[in-house]
Amino acid sequence: MFDEKITFDKFIRWFLVAVLVFAVLYVVNYLSHVLLPFFVAWFLAYLLDPVVKFVQYKLKVKIRAIAVIITMLLVVAVITGVVYTIVPPMIDQAEKLSVVANKYVQRTTSGNSITNMVREWIQEYQPQIHRYLNSTEFTETVKNSIPKFFSFLGQTASVVISIIASFITLLYLFFILLDYEFLVKNFIRIFPQKHRPFWTDLMQDVAAELNNYIRGQGLVALTMGILFCIGFTIIDFPIAIGMGILIGVLTLIPYMHALAFIPMAFLSLLKAADTGQNFWVVFGTATLVFAIIQVLCDLVVTPKIMGKAMNLNPAILLLSLSVWGALLGFIGLIIALPLTTLIIAYWKRYVTKEEEVKTETSAESSQG
Numbered sequence: 097m098f099d100e101k102i103t104f105d106k107f108i109r110w111f112l113v114a115v116l117v118f119a120v121l122y123v124v125n126y127l128s129h130v131l132l133p134f135f136v137a138w139f140l141a142y143l144l145d146p147v148v149k150f151v152q153y154k155l156k157v158k159i160r161a162i163a164v165i166i167t168m169l170l171v172v173a174v175i176t177g178v179v180y181t182i183v184p185p186m187i188d189q190a191e192k193l194s195v196v197a198n199k200y201v202q203r204t205t206s207g208n209s210i211t212n213m214v215r216e217w218i219q220e221y222q223p224q225i226h227r228y229l230n231s232t233e234f235t236e237t238v239k240n241s242i243p244k245f246f247s248f249l250g251q252t253a254s255v256v257i258s259i260i261a262s263f264i265t266l267l268y269l270f271f272i273l274l275d276y277e278f279l280v281k282n283f284i285r286i287f288p289q290k291h292r293p294f295w296t297d298l299m300q301d302v303a304a305e306l307n308n309y310i311r312g313q314g315l316v317a318l319t320m321g322i323l324f325c326i327g328f329t330i331i332d333f334p335i336a337i338g339m340g341i342l343i344g345v346l347t348l349i350p351y352m353h354a355l356a357f358i359p360m361a362f363l364s365l366l367k368a369a370d371t372g373q374n375f376w377v378v379f380g381t382a383t384l385v386f387a388i389i390q391v392l393c394d395l396v397v398t399p400k401i402m403g404k405a406m407n408l409n410p411a412i413l414l415l416s417l418s419v420w421g422a423l424l425g426f427i428g429l430i431i432a433l434p435l436t437t438l439i440i441a442y443w444k445r446y447v448t449k450e451e452e453v454k455t456e457t458s459a460e461s462s463q464g
Contacts, residue, residue, distance in 0.1 A: 120422060128425050137268030139430060142306070144171065144269075145276050152192045168266070178345065182338040186359065301441065305434040312402045313433075317382070318348040319397050320389065329384040336365045349429055408437060 144167055152163040199239060272279065287295045321344020328336035339356065346353040364379035402408070408416070416436035420428030 109170070125424060132425075133262075133265040135430075137265045137272055140265075140269050141272040143275055143310070144168075144273060147274055148276070161274060164270060167273070168270065178341060182335070182342055185335045185338055269308050301438055302434065305437050305441075309434045309437075313348060315401050316393065317344045318397055319401075320344055320347045320353065320393055323389045323392070326384075327389055331381050331385060333382055333385075334367055339363070352429075356386075357383075402433075408433065408440075412436065 107138050125132075147170070148163050148167045151157050151166050153159060154347065155163075157166065159161045166285070284295055284299070285290050296358040321340050324343045325340030328339050330446075333339065340361065342359070343353045343356045346355055360382050361379060364382055365375055366376050367373065402413070413436075416432045417429060420432035420435065424431070
């Protein structure tokens with residue numbers, strides 16, 4: 097590799113390729129809020145195309161559009177089932193917490209005493225309140241509150257935009273699924289003819305790595321979901337099955353299941369208030385279950401499954417998630433592992449030429 101002469105022409109070519117790569121990454125990052133619905137829709141189309149084919153060819157639904165609609169309705173039904181398993185019990189638990197809190201307030205203080213306290217406080221501090229309302233300090237407070245109010249409106253608008261983006265994603269998904277096979281077969285035509293073999297190989301490698309990642313991560317998520325269901329059931333944790341399913345779904349994106357600590361803390365508070373147990377004992381027990389399963393998965397399940405699927409060291413796995421997440425945000429988290437595996441494979445193939453060396457060595461050994 098190092099004996100090869102680097103000409104000025106080759107240096108310029110590699111420099112331009114590097115500039116192009118950085119330019120593409122910059123543009124993708126700049127337009128990520130616009131591109132995210134499209135990339136998510138394409139990724140979902142990649143996952144759902146086998147289901148569409150099953151509906152179209154095995155169930156004899158000849159019209160592709162109807163097969164796509166049936167598939168999307170099936171996915172909505174599955175998501176609704178998962179949400180129905182998790183959300184209504186959470187609402188029930190929140191109502192229980194509200195009842196417990198009300199009982200606690202009623203035991204400690206009566207409603208009339210609170211009203212009297214408020215009335216006495218207003219009468220005592222009425223001159224100060226009047227002076228404050230007429231002061232410049234109050235005016236400044238109002239002025240400072242207005243930008244915060246508009247900031248709140250902006251956040252509300254961003255939520256509305258996110259909802260609209262989800263509908264756009266569904267539209268993208270429908271139209272991509274409608275012509276998925278045509279798009280995949282003809283995508284290669286955007287490249288010059290002499291470069292098409294390389295891009296064809298690249299697309300096949302991407303598909304292979306993505307398949308390995310999805311199968312591996314799906315199996316890890318299923319295993320973790322089952323283990324958490326069992327663990328939370330053993331300690332009699334509220335909504336044990338729902339929490340297990342939630343953590344399993346979050347595990348589909350590596351290390352996102354840590355977000356489960358938020359509902360876990362809420363449910364621990366509820367159980368402590370309902371049963372009279374110490375909150376830290378309940379939360380500590382749930383955290384212990386979480387830690388045991390996490391260690392078990394990190395030491396046994398993930399290396400066994402993802403190690404074979406992606407061939408990545410755990411340190412490289414974490415680094416790739418951090419780097420691609422920082423570069424491309426949520427899109428980066430989705431594509432981090434397959435893209436890193438692909439880059440390493442192509443580095444070995446085209447830069448270090450390890451595959452050629454292995455081929456030559458095996459050929460020499462077979463001749464010998």
